[in-house]
Amino acid sequence: MIQENLNTVESKIAEACRRSGRSRDDVRLIAVSKTKPISMLQEAYDLGCRDFGENKVQELVEKYEQLPKDIRWHMIGHLQRNKVKYIVDKVAMIHSVDSLRLAEEISKEALKKNVTVPILVEVNVAGEESKFGVSPSETAALVEEIAKLPNIIVKGLMTIAPYTDHPEENRLYFANLKQIYVDIIQKNIDNICMGELSMGMTGDYGIAVEEGATYIRVGTGIFGERQYTAI
Numbered sequence: 001m002i003q004e005n006l007n008t009v010e011s012k013i014a015e016a017c018r019r020s021g022r023s024r025d026d027v028r029l030i031a032v033s034k035t036k037p038i039s040m041l042q043e044a045y046d047l048g049c050r051d052f053g054e055n056k057v058q059e060l061v062e063k064y065e066q067l068p069k070d071i072r073w074h075m076i077g078h079l080q081r082n083k084v085k086y087i088v089d090k091v092a093m094i095h096s097v098d099s100l101r102l103a104e105e106i107s108k109e110a111l112k113k114n115v116t117v118p119i120l121v122e123v124n125v126a127g128e129e130s131k132f133g134v135s136p137s138e139t140a141a142l143v144e145e146i147a148k149l150p151n152i153i154v155k156g157l158m159t160i161a162p163y164t165d166h167p168e169e170n171r172l173y174f175a176n177l178k179q180i181y182v183d184i185i186q187k188n189i190d191n192i193c194m195g196e197l198s199m200g201m202t203g204d205y206g207i208a209v210e211e212g213a214t215y216i217r218v219g220t221g222i223f224g225e226r227q228y229t230a231i
């Protein structure tokens with residue numbers, strides 16, 4: 001199943017790249033493996049996946065310990081400051097930084113472990129109350145503050161677009177994130193190296209690619225529906 005799903009996702013990415021005149025190499029697929037068992041991640045790994053996304057610290061650490069070390073782990077979920085210390089030296093990227101206090105904690109723990117952590121600032125482009133992320137108008141100022149901290153580097157922006165059955169409706173939000181990103185680049189802030197836009201999930205990654213995504217985060221489209229069992 002994973003093989004077929006990956007083929008489908010891959011051809012949709014390729015089509016979206018063709019439609020928008022982008023190179024396939026400029027888009028990286030993150031296999032969002034939250035709630036899925038190690039065996040499924042191993043299967044995806046054997047099929048060539050090296051970027052995996054998780055949204056819970058404990059689950060990420062457990063999977064990190066059991067799977068090959070050349071996997072790039074992406075923390076894509078809301079991160080509590082007291083848990084930062086468990087992952088700073090294990091993740092390739094933290095996509096969900098939405099406050100200076102969280103960035104300060106990442107910087108502090110990264111300094112202790114002598115690593116530099118690449119991060120994305122999460123922006124709530126659609127202004128949904130249920131979502132984390134900074135507002136578009138606060139984004140540049142936050143990037144500027146984080147840029148002053150040691151051992152943390154702002155690589156770009158991330159957003160979670162609204163859930164919709166009509167992905168075309170999210171095009172505007174992806175275009176908005178891209179515009180915020182371009183505006184920040186034009187400010188020439190020291191110590192940032194913006195090149196990444198993490199946007200697009202199973203329902204809307206084709207549109208996100210057309211609007212400039214460099215990372216798309218696909219869970220259901222690769223691993224199938226998630227079942228959340230109450231513990």
Ligand SMILES: *Cc1c(COP(=O)(O)O)cnc(C)c1O
Pocket residue numbers: 032034055076077160201202203217218219220221
């Ligand atoms: C779960 C999740 C995804 C993947 O969602 P799908 O709709 O299953 O592709 C992407 N991004 C974030 C932040 C998530 O939490």
